[in-house]
Amino acid sequence: MRYTLTLSLKYLKICIPFLLLFQSISVLAQDKKLDSLKRVSVDTSVEDSIRLQTKLYIADYIFRRNLDTILPISKDVIQEAEKALTKGKSPKTYKKLIVRAFNNIGYYFSKKEQQDSSIYYYEKGISMAQEIGDINRISLIYNNLGAYFYRAGNYKKALSYYDKSLLLAEQHRLNYQKALALNNIGMLHRQQKDYDKALEYYNKSYELQLSRKDTNGFALANNNVASIYFYKKDYKQALHKWKQSLAWYEATKNKRSLAITTNNVAKAFQRLKDVDSALKFFNKSLALKKELKMTTSYALTLDNISQLETQKGNLTTGEKLALEALEIFKKKGRIKNLEQTSKNLSILYTKKGEHKKALDQYKNYINYRDSIANKLSKKELIEQDVRFKYTTQKLRDSIVNENKIALKEVEIKNKSYQNKLYLASLILALIALAGIVYFFISKRRESILEVQKQQEINTLKSNLYTNITHEFRTPLTVIMGMSENIKKNKYVDDSVNTIKNNSKHLLKLINQLLDFSKLEENKIKLNYKRGNITNYVNYLVESLSSHATTHKVDLKFKSEEQIEMDFDPNSISHIITNLISNAIKFSPENSEVLIESRKLIKNEKDFLELTVQDFGIGISEEHQKKIFDRFYQVDNSSTKNYEGSGIGLAIVKELTELMKGTITVNSKVNKGTKFIVTLPIENKATDEFHIPAYSGEKQKTRKSIKVNSNIEQPLVLIVEDNKDIAKYLTHCLEDQYRILYAENGEEGLKKAIEHIPDIIVSDVMMPKKNGFELCEDIKQKEITSHIPVILLTAKATKNDSLEGYTKGADAYLTKPFDQEELLVRLEKLIELRKKLQSKYALGETIENQLNSKNENVNDIFISKVISVIKENLDDSSFNASRLASELHFSESQLYRKIKATTNSSTSIFIRTIRLDEAKKLILNSSLSISEIAFKTGFSDPSWFNKTFKEKFGETPNSLRK
Template identity: 45%
Template sequence: MLLFWGSVLSSAFRSTVKSSSLAIHFSLYKLLGLFLVFFIQLSIQAQTRVEIPASSSWSMTLIDELEVMSDEQHQWSAESLFANSDDLFEPNSADAKPVLHNYWAKFNLANTTKSEKWLSFASNYWDYVTLYFRDSTGNVTVIPFGILSNPNNHKFLILPQTEYVVLVNFESGGQFRREDNINLVIKSTIAALESKTFTNYLDGISFGIMFGFALYNLFLFISLRDRTYFWYSLYILFLAFSFATLFTAEPSKWVQFFTPNNPSFPFFLKKVSEPILAISYINFVRNFLLIKDRHPIWDRGLKVFMVLIFLQFLANVTGIYHFTGITRVMIWNLATLCCVILAFKCYFQGYAKARFLIVGQFFILIGVVITATHYAGFDLLNFLPKTDFFNYFRSPSSYFAFGAVESIVFSFALADKYNMMHKESVKVKIEKEKEKSEVFRLQELDNFKSRFYSNITHEFRTPLTVILGMADALESELQTKMNPPIKNAVKMIHRNGSNLLSLVNEMLDLSKLESGRMETSLVQINVIPFIKYLGESFHSFAQEDDIHFTVYSEIDELMMDIDSQKLATIISNLLSNAIKFTPPLGKIILHIQNDADMNLVIKVTDTGIGIAEQELSHVFDRFYQADTAHTRKGEGSGIGLSLTKELVQLFGGQISVISTPNEGSVFKVELPITQNAPKTTIESLKLSHESVTERVDSENSQKADTKDEDLPLVLVIEDNKDVAYYLKQCLKDQYKTMHAINGIEGLEMAFEHIPDIIISDVMMPGKDGYEVCSMLKEDQRTDHIPIVLLTAKVTTKDRVIGLTHGADAYLTKPFIKEELFARLEQLLFLRKKLINKFQLGQVSKIMAKQPINAETKFITKVIELIHKDIDNSTFGVSELSTKLGLSESQVYRKLKAITGKSTAVFIRTIRLESAREQLQTTDKTVSEVAYAVGFNDPSWFSRAFKEEYGFVPSSICK
């Protein structure tokens, strides 16, 4: 070194002799500068010698004592540096920040004491550090350590009265490394070992507390699904991980106890833990204090902090930009400060639970301040004794210890919240149960009322439709002085009026029974012939539906007290119900028994659809109807069986039912036998139940009336024969009619006959009107047919449901005859307009202007099929029907309904349209065109062309 500076001075001196005065002055200044640098270098060189103190408890951080050089290309080794001069090294500036990943440092280490010393080394921010000690004999000892090295390699024994030249290689390959000063920490190993046990003991307690609370709150989150517990458990868990992997405690707790042979794992675990720790803490505060609802602007600010933390972490991971520790701590501390402010704001605004957050944050802030001042070289706890316990809080462990206290405080807060939630949950649960019970009760009541009013309305409207319609028909026919079928009309009016009166009487009887004002009018008669008489009146009713009905009595005579009208109501309701739910070819038996002269037993057995087990307990409930609408022959009021039970109980009797789905039911009535009333005869009783069996003498018109083949064909789908009869009477002069008794039969007849229009009831057995409408509109054979739904359901919701299923019109019972005709004529008029267009113009041009719907799609498909075989003269009706997958009659009726043309005429029309286009656009002759469009005879082609267009084909040849 002295030789170097001597050569420099000699050179400067020679230059002053040979140069001019200006050069002399400049050289003198240069000489003075060199002297200044020389003395500074001597001063720095003097500082590179580090002496080990005699004390057993000490620690020093080398910064200015180091000379450094960069070696980014890894060109130098310790051996080569020991052999070369010192000119490669420069002073280590306290303000310098390393920007490369490989540095060398040099200093002298001397033990001037008379005892050997065990030393520990650390460098807080470098992945790998290697020390090379060269003693006075030239022997070199290598000590590897660093954040990512085994902690057992960090110790070195320095002999007494010895001095070493030490080379230090700092190397980093991680993206997470903080760019701080190049430094080297030297500690007394003995002092470190003395405090190690105690420190580990306290750290273990803190870690156990935090980890336990983390798991506990995680379980609470799983149970309660409250995100506050999730974010808190995540925060505490990663706070524990972060401290356990803290590398300033040399060696780190994680490396020391969990992964001593894989120190790189805790390094990356710590770096990943830090952003999760910050983000989870912010989210915990947001959820605990309900910041989103209480302070939405602050909540957006906290979200910005979380985004910045994540982006900062992402930039460090990818290496896009390396944020220093100061930048990170500023962002995190600002977010923490916002959380503290929000805790105070919420507390002063009346949210008492915020006090837990204030206390907890107070403790963690104490730990943050003590840790930060410790790193800055200040001791805020210098007023406390220098014992192991207080020294623990002077270290970075203070942040962890106060974090454990914070976790205890926060856990009290969450426990309080849990208790409140539990109490509130129990209270809400009780209220919900009460509310649910009340809602269920009201819902059931509403359902009963809705079904009752809906069904009772239907029951009223159906006879009213017939009564009003037939009355109108009678009036009209009498005015024309024609000979109308008055007998049927009068019977229908009489029967439907009686049914309506019976229904009203049933409702009044229920009202009387409910109020306790129902009285009995008892007489003593021979009840067996009376019951047989009632049963026989249902024979014709059953026969009309192809049901075999039998009345069987085990006794011929039984005198007992009865109320004839009420007993008649009981038996009529049971038999009507049995006939209603028994399919054709089924059986019904009215069985009469005497139970040991104690009870009259009446059994009504049928082979009908039966009742599901879950429905049996409700069949006698008022307004209740089993969900068997798909097989029911009509809609009832839901009061018949209820009234029957009430009347049986009025007599002091019992009624029960046994039923098996799809096999049948047995209704059993037991009436006590008494003989106290005055005796009378059957002939003296006024009976009016013969009206039940009166029917219209009309056949089930599955075949269409054939009076006029040119009249539009209307299919009536209606399960009530009276209404169907009335509709046929209304339509008979202007339409051909067909009648289907239910939805299934209606579908079959529609597919087979392809009517021009369909009138369908909604509430029917088999398939209801909505299902019928949907299936017809989805089938290619019938999607063009207008459908009018005729029903007693009159609400807007019902109307909308009908229209959404494809109905073209919706009429309610009782309907006005003129309105029905107006609707039918309007629907048919729209069809006629389209037919007229097809009659007057070219089909292809008309189709291009029509909106896309089921009809235009069908015609387009037919045209395409014809064009594919247009030159095939044998392509005709049968070939077209086969390709469409329909029968010839179905294709005929569908084409006739849409275009007004028969199938053969429509095929010829398409051929002629193609011929006309070819004659106008090509040079083909008339004969060539005729053959090209499927005509075998050119002369027949010319006649057909003239008939279609009014001029001969030769007149438009190109």
């Protein structure tokens, strides 16, 4: 039925809600009705919010055919909505429109594969949606972000956004968003070929859409369920499901979905070897796709029908259809489809006996395949190679078989020498052809593998430089910060020593890079000297003992005998120092690291065996095979627990092999690791090596972090595993703040719960629990949710800061940071906490503040506290201790939490709730003042009168009058 918009603009305002409903079902369905929407969008007599909403409907409708239209329309909506906001018009209405527009722009850039712009606009949309409590749109944007990362192949990131969308949808009963998220998570599992898991999520989505009575929704979900059965090769069940969807789409006259589902039904019949039924449904789908101008999809169906006609022996029909599909794919630039269709044509021409055409099409197939080879994954390349070899073999076999038949007939007719010579020549030609094809395949595979190997090396090198620059940032932070102390003539001696230590660390990193560069260019030359290597190793162990003591690890050295041999002191120092430093780093506190030296005999030759063994976290078998590879790191995440550049062990291996030795590793996860270095013992060097005397000087015990005892100053919890950074932060803050210190995230969380600090400053990369995890825990726990968190990190990328903010961080500073900036951030966050206190200021408005729909963790906590107090309102013995017990907090924890959020003590907070309730009873009940006092927990009416007057400025009797 056709509808025509006949309402005059005079009555448009009155009928606008009906108009929008009408447009959603009818106007958007037909192009000619688009004009009606456009007229509404430019009609100044229509309410601005309706006009802008109409513009967004237009964008939603036409972007499917022309994506570029979405950008100017959405920007125009934002501009007009912002003007409306400046005029004081309904903020929530116009901000909702801006959120939708931001979502559209994010979608536009995601389709254009412009990641930074896409994420930027999506996040702007989320931020504004959070501001107005538009949970529905936040959930949708999370789904869109997930879809973007899914298309980009970042499935882990995609899943995190789908999970966020699902969580919001479940919490707020948003069934459409929930069904969408479930469907998308199912799609992720399908992509990773976890079909059982995919089926589980698709079925959940289907059930939800069914309950919503959304025909298109449950038909789509049903189609996805069918696809999983198809992938699992349960073609009968897939066919059954697709036929169900077909009936629904026919009832709703959804031609586009009908075309696609009909095609799927045909595929199921094809797999069930019911060729006639498959052809019937493919032809139905073809007609629909032609009508709807689904050109590319139309060509794909042509190709499917061509294959079936070829299978039935209708080679001429099959050829005609395949050539038509080929032309469409050429116009559309669909290289992948050109590759497949060329291969199909090659097989078809082989069956027709037209071998020249078959070879021509096969050459086309190879050319198309080459053009997309670099875009294929390794797995796809292997599969392509298998198919390539199989098809080539079939083609060669076909040619050989047909020529054998021809030659046999010739042989029967004439067995002359000339024909035998012809046969021999032909066979030699075929062998030569096979050799050429095989050579081509081998070379192509070698080329592909070389490209992949180079790409892997480039990626690993990039990780190396990222990690090295990250390691530079920490000592630079300390050096720059301590130099400021010297300028101010503060902590001069301490600062000089700290600068010296961190400068040595930087020099070590630089030397490591130089050594690595020399090794790559084969420029390192060994300088062999003769000496007692046992004593030298002992000297190196002793020089690292203070470092081990700092980490609460015990170093032990054992040797069966004194060994004299030739060795390069610099190389031995590098190997031993690196292995022991790693062992200390990965060892738990109060454990030990064993270093052993002994002589062994192999094949009648003497060797030195050095072992370094720890009892720490261990290395998995998977990583043991790669830890000596250049650039490789066991943990390459942005928040790994143990820092490093990824080249140390590679250098150790190179140096060991340069000295004609070997290095191996034995390790078990959570039980420890042993490195074994074996070097040949020779005594040919003329120069002697004298071991330097070891002074035995220990590092001075680090002073504990200073604690300011001024109770009036805010308490800052510093969580940082690097003692020098912690010391610098203490110097920055101790004049204005009390300091509490923890050396890792796990300890930081315990201290945060125990002491309830006013603010937390935490590093990101720490052992046991990193800063992101700590921040997330702090923000999720009732007792600590109000505490602002500043994250410090040496990782300077945008993605790292975004991850910090998604975990709830209130500020994110990159090392090296400016002291003034840190102090300003702290001051502003303390001010924000005071605003939180004013929100929960004690008075009649406190519960009104909590009645908003956008409850956060603090709202929930205060609501719970008030609820418990009210439950015990008439119990005069109910006090702070009882309240803490009811809430499962210690009394001191509860005091600090309530003080931080309301700026009031627990006892005063309880009394205020009692007085507020008493005031309500005075105004709204006929109870006597004494009865009200007892009912609200005051055992002494005179005390009740006094406290009531202090709070409200008048006595209970005066208020009642």
